[in-house]
Amino acid sequence: MSRMGLGELLSLLSAAVWAVGVILYRQLGATLPPLQLNLLKNSLVLGMVLVSLPLVHGFALPDFSASQLGLALLSGFIGIAIADTLYFRALNQLGAGRMGVLGNFYSPAVILLSVVFLDERLSVVQMIGFGLVSLGVYLVAERRPDDAGGGRALLKGLAIGFCAILLMAVAIVLVKRTLEAQPLMWVTAVRMTGAVVGLWVLALVFRRRLGPALPPLAGVPWRKLLIAAFVGQFLSMVFWLGGYKFTSASVAAILNESASVFILLLAWAWLKEPLSRRALAGVALTVAGVSCMLLPA
Structure with missing residues (x-):
C-alpha cells in the first residue's frame, strides 16, 4: 500500500505553489511586458537566495572551477x-491552462537530451509516453473562439512555449554536473546572477524592440x-528539492507533473479560462505520458 510521506507531500506542494505562481504571473503579464516582469521577478528572487545563503551554508565560500x-x-x-x-x-x-499542460514537455525534453548527450536509451514504453504527451498537448492546443489573431497566432504562441520549455531543459542538463559537485544554494545564486545580468544585457541590446528594461x-x-516571486519560484524550488531529497526521483518527478492539473483548475476558477472535456483529456494523457517517460529505460 502506498503512503504519503514527507517527500511525496513536498513534491505535491511544489506543484501547487508553482501553479499559484503561474496564475499570478498571468495576471502580472496584463500590465508588465515579459522582459520587465522577468527582470523584476528574478531580481527579487536573487535577493531571497542571497539572504538564504548564510542560513543554509554558513559563511564558507565554495570552490568553483572556471568551467563550473x-x-x-x-x-x-x-x-x-x-x-x-x-x-x-x-x-x-x-x-495559463494551455501553458500548464505544455510544461509537461519539460521532463520528456530532459530525458531526450540525456539520450543525445549522455548516451542513454529510451525503452518502448518511454517512446509511447512521448507520444502520449504530444497527443495530450495537441488536445489542449484546440483553438477557442476567444483566441486573438486566429490559428497563426495560436501556433506562434505554441512555438514560443515549446522553445521556452526546451531551453529550460537544456539549461538544467548544462548545470547538472556542477549541481552534483557544489553546494546547491551557491549554484542557485550563481545561476540567478547569470539570469539577472543576462536580462540587463538583453534589455540593452534589444532596447528599441523590447522597450525599457524597467517600467x-x-x-x-x-x-x-x-508574492509571485516568493511563492512561484523561491518556495516552489525549495519544495521541489525537498521532494527529491525525501522520496525517489521518479515518484517526485511524476508528482511534480500534477502542476498541469493545478494550473488548469486554477485558471478555470481564478482567471475564468475555459475548461473543456478535451482539455481535461489532454491533461490525463500528458500525465500518463510523463509517467511512462520516467520509467527506467
Missing part, C-alpha cells in the same frame, strides 16, 4: 533570462509581484 562557474552562469542566462521571458510571452498568448516603478504591483 561558467556553466552555472550560462545555465541561468539560457534557462531563466531567455526561457522565462519566452515563457511569459507564451503565457500571455496561450493562457515606472510607482506603477508596479509590488505586492503581487513579491
Whole structure:
C-alpha cells in the first residue's frame, strides 16, 4: 500500500505553489511586458537566495572551477533570462491552462537530451509516453473562439512555449554536473546572477524592440509581484528539492507533473479560462505520458 510521506507531500506542494505562481504571473503579464516582469521577478528572487545563503551554508565560500562557474552562469542566462521571458510571452498568448499542460514537455525534453548527450536509451514504453504527451498537448492546443489573431497566432504562441520549455531543459542538463559537485544554494545564486545580468544585457541590446528594461516603478504591483516571486519560484524550488531529497526521483518527478492539473483548475476558477472535456483529456494523457517517460529505460 502506498503512503504519503514527507517527500511525496513536498513534491505535491511544489506543484501547487508553482501553479499559484503561474496564475499570478498571468495576471502580472496584463500590465508588465515579459522582459520587465522577468527582470523584476528574478531580481527579487536573487535577493531571497542571497539572504538564504548564510542560513543554509554558513559563511564558507565554495570552490568553483572556471568551467563550473561558467556553466552555472550560462545555465541561468539560457534557462531563466531567455526561457522565462519566452515563457511569459507564451503565457500571455496561450493562457495559463494551455501553458500548464505544455510544461509537461519539460521532463520528456530532459530525458531526450540525456539520450543525445549522455548516451542513454529510451525503452518502448518511454517512446509511447512521448507520444502520449504530444497527443495530450495537441488536445489542449484546440483553438477557442476567444483566441486573438486566429490559428497563426495560436501556433506562434505554441512555438514560443515549446522553445521556452526546451531551453529550460537544456539549461538544467548544462548545470547538472556542477549541481552534483557544489553546494546547491551557491549554484542557485550563481545561476540567478547569470539570469539577472543576462536580462540587463538583453534589455540593452534589444532596447528599441523590447522597450525599457524597467517600467515606472510607482506603477508596479509590488505586492503581487513579491508574492509571485516568493511563492512561484523561491518556495516552489525549495519544495521541489525537498521532494527529491525525501522520496525517489521518479515518484517526485511524476508528482511534480500534477502542476498541469493545478494550473488548469486554477485558471478555470481564478482567471475564468475555459475548461473543456478535451482539455481535461489532454491533461490525463500528458500525465500518463510523463509517467511512462520516467520509467527506467
